[in-house]
Amino acid sequence: MNMTTLVDVSLTDGQTSAWNGAADTAMLLGTMNSLGHARLAAIEVLSPAVIAQCIKRDENPLQRVDAMRERANGTPLRATVNLLPAHGYLDVLAGETLDTWLRLLAKSGISEVVLIDPLLDLSRLGDAVQKAQANGLTTIAALPYVDDHEHPNAWFAACAERLAQTGAQRIMLRDEAGLLHVDRLPDLLSALRSGVNGKPLDLHTRCHTGLGPQVALEAIRLGVDRLDAALPAVANGASVPSMPLLIRSAPLLELPLQSPDQDRLKEAQTQLAAVADQEGFAESVPWAFDLSPYEHQLPGEIAAQTLHALRERGRLADLFEFSHECTRIRQELGNPPMLQPFASAIARQALEHLDGTPRFATLQPALRRWLQGCYGPIDTSLISVQQRIGAVANPDRPIHRPASDEVLAARICGCPALPPVQKLHYEMRTPEQALTHGLLQRWPDYTVLSVTGPGLSIHLEHSKG
Structure with missing residues (x-):
C-alpha cells in the first residue's frame, strides 16, 4: 500500500x-x-x-x-x-x-x-x-x-x-x-x-x-x-x-x-x-459536532467569519435560521456552488436578510454578476430581480491587455497596483519588552504609568510643558 x-x-x-x-x-x-x-x-x-x-x-x-x-x-x-x-x-x-x-x-x-x-x-x-x-x-x-x-x-x-x-x-x-x-x-x-x-x-x-x-x-x-x-x-x-x-x-x-x-x-x-x-491571536480549538454545516455548506474561513458575525449580533442561537436562509438563497439563484466567489456573497446576503433587510432589496456583487449571466446560463426563480439589474451584453468579451505584467498581476490580485516590495522584519519580544510595549501604547491616556516587580521597574511620566 x-x-x-x-x-x-x-x-x-x-x-x-x-x-x-x-x-x-x-x-x-x-x-x-x-x-x-x-x-x-x-x-x-x-x-x-x-x-x-x-x-x-x-x-x-x-x-x-x-x-x-x-x-x-x-x-x-x-x-x-x-x-x-x-x-x-x-x-x-x-x-x-x-x-x-x-x-x-x-x-x-x-x-x-x-x-x-x-x-x-x-x-x-x-x-x-x-x-x-x-x-x-x-x-x-x-x-x-x-x-x-x-x-x-x-x-x-x-x-x-x-x-x-x-x-x-x-x-x-x-x-x-x-x-x-x-x-x-x-x-x-x-x-x-x-x-x-x-x-x-x-x-x-x-x-x-x-x-x-x-x-x-x-x-x-x-x-x-x-x-x-x-x-x-x-x-x-x-x-x-x-x-x-x-x-x-x-x-x-x-x-x-x-x-x-x-x-x-x-x-x-x-x-x-x-x-x-x-x-493576541485566538487559540485554535476544535468545534463541537454540529449539523448546521450540512445545511449552509460554507467553506472554512467563511463559516468562521459568519459565526463571529452572529456572535457580534447576539444571534448565535439563530445559526440554523441563517443556514436555512443560505439554502433558500442558493435555490432561488439556481444553485451556484458554495465556493468562492459565491459562498461569501451568499453568506453576506443571508445575514442581511436575517437582520431584517427586505429580501434582495440590495444584492451582493458576485450574486449580481451571477444573475447577469457573467459565469454562464442559469435557471433562477428570481426573474424580477434579474429584470431589475439587467443583463450584461457581452460577458465573454476579452479584457484589454495591460502594458506590463505588473499591471496585469495587480488586476488579477484585485487592486490598481501591486504594493511595493518592502523590508520583511518581525521581532519576538521578551516578556519585559512586551510589557513595555503595551505600556507605551497605553501611556498617552495616562499622566503616570508605573510597574514594579522582582528585578523590574518601569516608570512612564509625561514631562511638564
Missing part, C-alpha cells in the same frame, strides 16, 4: 480560518524556516484569500512567495488558483491573463498549483492545466465535494475521470465545508480511484463538524496519496486537521503515513504559537 504524505497549509487556509488572515508575511518567516526542513510533501504559501489579505495590508503577494522560497530548503511550494476570482476586477481568470499569472507564480518559486473552477467547466480547466504545465508547474485539479442526493458516487467518479482527461497530474477531492464523514468515504474514494486512471488522489477536508481528524485518518487507511494538514496553532475548527495529531495517531492504528521530521514541526509550532501569543 502507498504511504500517504502530508502537505502543510498552515500559512494559507490554517491562519485564514483560525486568525482571519491576521498573520503578515514577516510573522510567518520563522515558522517557514522550520517547515522547510520538515520533509513535507509540499507547503502551500498562496491562495486567493491570502492574496486579498496581503493587498489589504499593502503587502506584495509575489514578494511573499519569494520570501517563502528562500526558506523552503527545496520543499515544493504550492499555490491555489481559483479561475473565478472573488474581487470583481475579473469575472474569469483565463487566456493570456491566466498564462501571465501562472508564469509569475513559477518565476517567484511556486512549483505546484491547485486549479479550482467552482462550476467545473472542463474546457476552462483543461486550458488552465495546459497553461500551468507549459510554465513548468505540477497541476492538481480540484473536485469540490458536495453533500446531497444529486451527487452520488457515480457522479464523482465521472467528474474525476473528466478531470484526469484534462491532463492534470493529480486530482484533489476538496471538502472545504468539512462535510465528509467516515461512512461515505470508502465507497467515494473507491469511485474516485476508478475514475482517475491511476493518477494520485489527494484530499483536503475541514473540521467544521468535528469529524475532520477522523475522516483524515480513515483516508490514510484507504490509501489516499496526499493529505492537507496544519500546525496545531491554526488547525481544527474551520481549519484542516492537526498534523501532529495525525502523526501520533497513525502508528497507533498501523496506518501507512510517511511522517515528516517531528522535531522541525515542533519548532514550527513553537514559533507560530509564540507569534499568536505576542499578537
Whole structure:
C-alpha cells in the first residue's frame, strides 16, 4: 500500500480560518524556516484569500512567495488558483491573463498549483492545466465535494475521470465545508480511484463538524496519496486537521503515513504559537459536532467569519435560521456552488436578510454578476430581480491587455497596483519588552504609568510643558 504524505497549509487556509488572515508575511518567516526542513510533501504559501489579505495590508503577494522560497530548503511550494476570482476586477481568470499569472507564480518559486473552477467547466480547466504545465508547474485539479442526493458516487467518479482527461497530474477531492464523514468515504474514494486512471488522489477536508481528524485518518487507511494538514496553532475548527495529531495517531492504528521530521514541526509550532501569543491571536480549538454545516455548506474561513458575525449580533442561537436562509438563497439563484466567489456573497446576503433587510432589496456583487449571466446560463426563480439589474451584453468579451505584467498581476490580485516590495522584519519580544510595549501604547491616556516587580521597574511620566 502507498504511504500517504502530508502537505502543510498552515500559512494559507490554517491562519485564514483560525486568525482571519491576521498573520503578515514577516510573522510567518520563522515558522517557514522550520517547515522547510520538515520533509513535507509540499507547503502551500498562496491562495486567493491570502492574496486579498496581503493587498489589504499593502503587502506584495509575489514578494511573499519569494520570501517563502528562500526558506523552503527545496520543499515544493504550492499555490491555489481559483479561475473565478472573488474581487470583481475579473469575472474569469483565463487566456493570456491566466498564462501571465501562472508564469509569475513559477518565476517567484511556486512549483505546484491547485486549479479550482467552482462550476467545473472542463474546457476552462483543461486550458488552465495546459497553461500551468507549459510554465513548468505540477497541476492538481480540484473536485469540490458536495453533500446531497444529486451527487452520488457515480457522479464523482465521472467528474474525476473528466478531470484526469484534462491532463492534470493529480486530482484533489476538496471538502472545504468539512462535510465528509467516515461512512461515505470508502465507497467515494473507491469511485474516485476508478475514475482517475491511476493518477494520485489527494484530499483536503475541514473540521467544521468535528469529524475532520477522523475522516483524515480513515483516508490514510484507504490509501489516499496526499493529505492537507496544519500546525496545531491554526488547525481544527474551520481549519484542516492537526498534523501532529495525525502523526501520533497513525502508528497507533498501523496506518501507512510517511511522517515528516517531528522535531522541525515542533519548532514550527513553537514559533507560530509564540507569534499568536505576542499578537493576541485566538487559540485554535476544535468545534463541537454540529449539523448546521450540512445545511449552509460554507467553506472554512467563511463559516468562521459568519459565526463571529452572529456572535457580534447576539444571534448565535439563530445559526440554523441563517443556514436555512443560505439554502433558500442558493435555490432561488439556481444553485451556484458554495465556493468562492459565491459562498461569501451568499453568506453576506443571508445575514442581511436575517437582520431584517427586505429580501434582495440590495444584492451582493458576485450574486449580481451571477444573475447577469457573467459565469454562464442559469435557471433562477428570481426573474424580477434579474429584470431589475439587467443583463450584461457581452460577458465573454476579452479584457484589454495591460502594458506590463505588473499591471496585469495587480488586476488579477484585485487592486490598481501591486504594493511595493518592502523590508520583511518581525521581532519576538521578551516578556519585559512586551510589557513595555503595551505600556507605551497605553501611556498617552495616562499622566503616570508605573510597574514594579522582582528585578523590574518601569516608570512612564509625561514631562511638564
